[in-house]
Amino acid sequence: MLFVPLPFVVALLLLLLFVAVVRRDDELAANRPFLVLVLLCAVQSVLVGLRLGYGLQWIGYLALVIPTVMPPLVYAGVRKLGVDSPRRWPALLGFYSFPAVVVAVLVVVWPEAIDIAMILIQIAYALALLWLVRPGPDALRLASFEAAQPAHRALVFAAAALCFSAMIDALVLFDFGWTHGAHVGMIVSIANLLGLFILGAAAAAASRSSTDAETPDIEPPYDPAEDKDTIAKIHELMQEKKLYRDANLNLERLARRAAMPSRRISSAINRTMAKNVSQYVNDYRIAEACRLLAETDQSVTEIMLEAGFQTKSNFNREFRRVTDMTPVAWREKCAYSPNPV
Numbered sequence: 001m002l003f004v005p006l007p008f009v010v011a012l013l014l015l016l017l018f019v020a021v022v023r024r025d026d027e028l029a030a031n032r033p034f035l036v037l038v039l040l041c042a043v044q045s046v047l048v049g050l051r052l053g054y055g056l057q058w059i060g061y062l063a064l065v066i067p068t069v070m071p072p073l074v075y076a077g078v079r080k081l082g083v084d085s086p087r088r089w090p091a092l093l094g095f096y097s098f099p100a101v102v103v104a105v106l107v108v109v110w111p112e113a114i115d116i117a118m119i120l121i122q123i124a125y126a127l128a129l130l131w132l133v134r135p136g137p138d139a140l141r142l143a144s145f146e147a148a149q150p151a152h153r154a155l156v157f158a159a160a161a162l163c164f165s166a167m168i169d170a171l172v173l174f175d176f177g178w179t180h181g182a183h184v185g186m187i188v189s190i191a192n193l194l195g196l197f198i199l200g201a202a203a204a205a206a207s208r209s210s211t212d213a214e215t216p217d218i219e220p221p222y223d224p225a226e227d228k229d230t231i232a233k234i235h236e237l238m239q240e241k242k243l244y245r246d247a248n249l250n251l252e253r254l255a256r257r258a259a260m261p262s263r264r265i266s267s268a269i270n271r272t273m274a275k276n277v278s279q280y281v282n283d284y285r286i287a288e289a290c291r292l293l294a295e296t297d298q299s300v301t302e303i304m305l306e307a308g309f310q311t312k313s314n315f316n317r318e319f320r321r322v323t324d325m326t327p328v329a330w331r332e333k334c335a336y337s338p339n340p341v
Helices: 006-022 032-054 059-068 070-080 089-109 111-132 145-179 184-205 224-240 251-258 262-273 277-295 300-307 312-323 327-336
Strands: none
Touching: 006 032, 032 059, 032 070, 059 070, 059 089, 059 111, 070 089, 070 111, 070 145, 089 111, 111 145, 145 277, 224 251, 224 262, 224 277, 251 262, 251 277, 262 277, 277 300, 277 312, 277 327, 300 312, 300 327, 312 327
């Protein structure tokens, strides 16, 4: 009977995830580093299955190459969401190629240190990723406001997956030293594959970004008067231009319409409103949805789209956050009360 290792099943799930993301019907451009990452996770899973399921030990040399590429791909995908300021290509090339160079050097001069080096590299890139997204969803300047919060959570999960993978590598290294590798198969088959799937799923969840060009953004000095002017300008765009109805609106596009740096907008809203920009914009969308629910007979889906949302899950979540009710319950309340707010 043909033996199908668990890693092959994980690889199939990742490939299906890749196809679903590529075929997603929206107006946003694919984030190529994240898509490549999903494919590499699938390939890595196949290699693990060949090595552990069929005893092809030479696969281990190929499997060593892919982990040196994964952390830089995660970092590159995050930059595509507008998190980092533009940098010169020599510096980026050095940053992205660092793991491969380190492993290549160790293969020649100190092979025994490769496992430890890979653990440290994964942790280092995970920490770098967490540092980039530390401001929250507002850090993703090129992600639409609807996608910003889910994408931010996915990126945190991606960083956690890198740390998880590093922990599993450390556990495997310890097992080799303590029991001569007696439990390696079980550890890798379950834990490391789980980490690969989490990393791939997180990359898929954050794999769409706008095609807006990145522009340098400098942290503005704190000025209460400037914050007041910024909020007034953004409020005007929301009230008069109904900018929130743009489902693909993101922080970078909002900054261009307001003719001011995106960091200035996010800082002013964070300080003045005690919320992030995506929540601020979604507040306007929910207010519009509430009005339409009360004054029209449009379906909830039609209202959702007109207010600027694209997915029911995000619409329902934000509606409950703002009103502590579901859209249907709000409409029913409005039918019995002329002033539901």
